[in-house]
Amino acid sequence: MTDSALRIRGLRKAFAKVVAVDGVDLEVARGEVFGLLGPNGAGKTTTFEIIEGLTLADAGDIEILGLTWARQGREIRSRIGVQLQSTSLFNKITPREALDLYGSYYPKRRDTQELLELVQLVDKADAYHITLSGGQQQRLALALALVNDPELVFLDEPTTGLDPQARRSLWDVVRRMKGEGRTVVLTTHYMDEAEALCDRLAIMDHGQVIATGTPASLISDLAIPSVVELTFDGDAPDPTAFAAKLGQAVERRTDLWEIPTPDPKALLNHLLEAAESAAVPFLQVHIRRATLEDVFLHRTGRSLRE
């Protein structure tokens, strides 16, 4: 038995018009919470589907808990837990029934009541699925992914479409999974989620992994750990002329300018002088630590949400 929960080499998958996964290598250690971060269409979900045995790869090797699909498919299915991006159940099945039913598919299963408590659905245990809120349905999907007491859990965008409170309560469940010693692999396009939950991350774009590391190391690897922002009243003006004068790159966002810098203190004096002499009509100045969003921006030239 290896100490990796998941090992992927040279994974490739092309569809008719697009190469969805283009040579992905990943390694996830046991007990880790690992995140795949990237914008929509980066290839996260296709990568997941291949790992979960739903889609066949064109090329590449996958080892899950030391097992391979070609020879041990049934055992893999028994030992992993999966939450798909959207989990569709029967309209009139109750959470209790769904957990009992899906539990019956596995050789090893967790107690239904215990799962209901874990995802805080005891009150709704006997309500029809169709009457549950989005967050409740998502928590049920999470409980279903845990029904077989899996060693390795895959969560595909577990919090997309949820309100902030529902997201927090899902994060708690993920942390408890880690506490129970499970390995969790999740995809997200929320950088705050990746920072809050993940021990390590892979940033994906256009079907490729463009960076891997802990959230802190990814940020500190940027030579520019801070960002100075000038906010405007309304749309920010074109910064080209000002950037030339300042001798520093200035990025325009909708209503602000962003100036990445390794030394915000030194930049600030210089910046304010230049802004005053050029009569830049800014409202406020902020200094903030760089985030994963900046890492992504720096690596791809695009924002995560674009």
Add this chain to the structure above:
Amino acid sequence: MMLWRQFAMEWRLYSRDRAAMFWTMAFPVILLLFFGTILGGGDGLKLSVVRVQSQAPGPRDAALDQALADLQLKVQALPKAEAEARWSRGETVALLEPEGEGYRLRLNSYLMAQAGATAGLVNQAWLVAQARLSGAPEPLRIPAQVESPGRKRATNYASFLLPGLLGLNLVSMGLFSVGMVNVSYREKGKFRRLAVTPLPKWIFLLGQVLHRLTVTVIQAGILLLVGRLVFGIQNQGSFLNLLLIMTLGTGCFMAFGFALSGFAETSEGYAALSNLVFLPLMMLSGIYFTLDAAPTWLQHAVAVMPLAPFVRVLRAVFNDGAGLAGHGLGLAIVAAWGFAAFILAVRRFRWA
């Protein structure tokens, strides 16, 4: 054990969908009661003619009226203006007006099936009336006798309809309860959720098939019971033959649903596709009426479709107590369709 659990869950969820359950069970019964009653008994739908009243009724008019009444034709006598108004509203099948020494008959071009039969009766009445007026002997009629094709007994339209509805139920079960449901499972990702569990897929599908089978058996049972209680219809053949035929049909049309579900990407696409298959099968397979009067090419085409031969065999056994021996070809056609559909289903069926 796993299979039993799937089957039980299918039934539990099905029983919660009251509306679907009601319509599956009740709709064929409603069809049977409705059509069996209005088209059923001897004088359900009488042919009728509108007769324009003569200005000065003579013996000729009296003789024709008498002859029309003898032929059981429903006659409505109206003043000329009123009859004309009714005609132009399109409500009259045939309009009989006095003209010169005789009469004139106008037939509604939209309703030629009824109008043609009415014209035959009116002419027959006119021949009788003329004979009576001239004192000649009345023309002789060919004696007619009503009986079922297998000469088992003479029953009503409901007995013609019932086997047809049994067949139609199987088709709608295959196309809608199996095909439609599978497309929506695939579209909504229910299959994908199952595919990441170790449950063998055949157990899921077999559980589903067994559920649909029991629904069909119950549905057929209700229909047979209502037929017996309301119309006095009984199975004239052997129940074993009936069971064999129904089993063959269930297999054939279920495979049909599976096969067709592989040809549509979305539920909307499948709805269009399945209706494209269902409506011609329903209208042209001799469920509600025979196609004796249809063009020969159409009759040939329909004879090699799966539903028409199936219903024909079913009728022969159920209504006339026939054995299976004389119906090898019909059974072979149904089996061939079932086999082809099965092969196609296996090749085209997709989980995602």
